[in-house]
Amino acid sequence: MTRLSWAQVCARRLERHALSVPASATGPAPEADAVAAVVSTMCGAHAQVASAAELSVGLRVPRATRTVVRQALWTDRTLVKSRGPRGTVHLLAATDLPMWTGALSALPVASHEQSLLTPEQTEQVLAAIADALAEAELxxxxxxxxxxxxTGPWAGDRVMEAFQDKWPRWISAMAAATRGGxxxxxxxRGRSITYTSPARWLPGFxxxxxxxxxxxxxxxxxxxYGPATxxxxxxxxxxxxSWAxxxxxxxDLAPVTVEGSRAWVAAGDADFPDDRPAGLRLLPYFDAYTVGCHPRELLFPGAAADRALARGQAGNYPVLLVDGTVGGVWHQRRSGRTIHVTVEPLRTxxxxxxxALEEQVERVGQILEGTxxxxxxxVDVGPHA
Structure with missing residues (x-):
């Protein structure tokens, strides 16, 4: 069995996430092509905070800015905004959407999703959504x-708990609608989000x-993210x-050990670099590397766990990544074109x-099209919800 060190695992993950060597930008639209490729490799960029998604992608693609990411999403449609892992809002590569919808549809369904609608009502709602969005953005x-x-007035009954409000009954089928493509x-549209049909992004979807x-x-x-359990x-x-x-x-997976603990990689993908991980990066809220990589105790060593995790949850703080592990937190505040970045390293x-940190801060400004x-x-800002 292949025995791996944490340093080897970090070095491979950094390389594959384009955090040690930036993604190559080639093709007729180099930045746009690289954006879609990077998002595909990351298995999606978390987009609950739009600027964080733009930073996640831009920090991995040379010369990419938020405009480039937005163009890939809304103009070129090489990206699609949907719900990905954990049911959270993500930017996904449009060409990966068949895989995502197929995989998510095959997941065990949580019981709470089935409490407000009968199976027959769910089918009616899904058909109604598909018909309404076929050629529209609503x-x-x-x-x-x-x-x-x-469907009928029952679909509009405001019975679904939503923070301090109630949502109409049909929204309980939203997760099934997303999973089903x-x-x-x-x-x-202004401050309002809109929904549409995935088939408009990917003809023949x-x-x-x-x-x-x-x-x-x-x-x-x-x-x-491998090796992983x-x-x-x-x-x-x-x-x-238990399902996983x-x-x-x-x-067809292959077992390896990481610092003595068993984990898995895909068969035929057990090559790891001998070089130690190196480099300094600023990663935004919910960056895929921070959220997806394990074990937490190695990714957030020592004081990093107390400072950069929120009740064990990763992603709620933007982090300073030093040699592949979390070494601090940071925050950015925008005022016009000026972006004030405060970084709190855990070590001098x-x-x-x-x-390297100054270069990263400059790059953040370039991506967000400011100074x-x-x-x-x-950093006196608490964790993001």
Whole structure:
């Protein structure tokens, strides 16, 4: 069995995430092509915070800016905004959408999703959504009106708990609609989000067979985040650990050990670099590397766990990554074109790393199309919800 050090694992993950060597930008539209390729390799960029998604991608692609990412999403449509792992909002490569919808549709369904609608009502709602969005981009209010008109007043009953409000009943089918490839996000209309049909992004779109899609998703996950255990994959996907264990058993995977603990990689993908991980990076909220990589105790060593995890949850703080592990937190505040970046390292940075940090801050400004300034000091902003 291949025995690996944490340094080897970090070095491979950094390389595959384009964090040690930036993604190559080639082709007729180099930055745009590289953006879609990077998002595919990352298994999606978390987009609950839009600027964080733009930073996640831009920090991996030379010369990419938020405009380039937005163009890939809304103009070129090489990206699609939908719900990915854990049911959270992600930017996904459009060409990966059949895999994502096939895999997500094959996941065990949580019981709470089935409490407000009967199976027959769910089917009616899904058909109504598909019909309403076939050639349209609709806000939530507009889509509610269309779904109710196609199903009945019951679909509009405000019975679904939503923070301090109530949502209409049909929204409880939103997760099933996303998994089934019936709905994705359209461009914002002012401050309102819109929804549309994935088939408008990817002509001829159809979900992959569920079993084949799950096998491909595991392979992609292990490529970017491996070695990993079934429990870690289950946590990343928000699926039952016992289900993930059976899935891993059914696939052609190879066991390895990382610092003495067993984990898995895809068969034939057990090559790891001998070089130690190196480099300094600023990663935004919910960056894929931070959220997807395990074990947590090695990725967030010592004081980093107390400072950069929120009740054990990764991603709620933007992090300073030093040689592949978390070495601090940071925050950015925008005022017009000026972006004030405060970085709180957990250890004193030498001259070389200080220069690397200054370069990263400058790059953040370029991606967000502003001018960034650096302050090294305490970050007094709490974790993102």
């Amino acid at each position: 806000t939530t209010a507009e889509l509610t009106e269309q779904v109710v008109a196609r 019936v709905i994705c996000f359209g461009p914002n 159809a979900p992959m067979d569920g079993r084949a899609a799950l096998a491909e998703l595991v392979r992609r996950y292990l490529y970017a 079934p429990a870690q994959f289950a946590r990343w996907l928000s699926a039952p650990a 264990a059976k899935l891993f058993e059914s696939l 940075l030498g001259a070389r790393r200080r220069r 960034a300034s650096l302050t090294i000091g305490a």
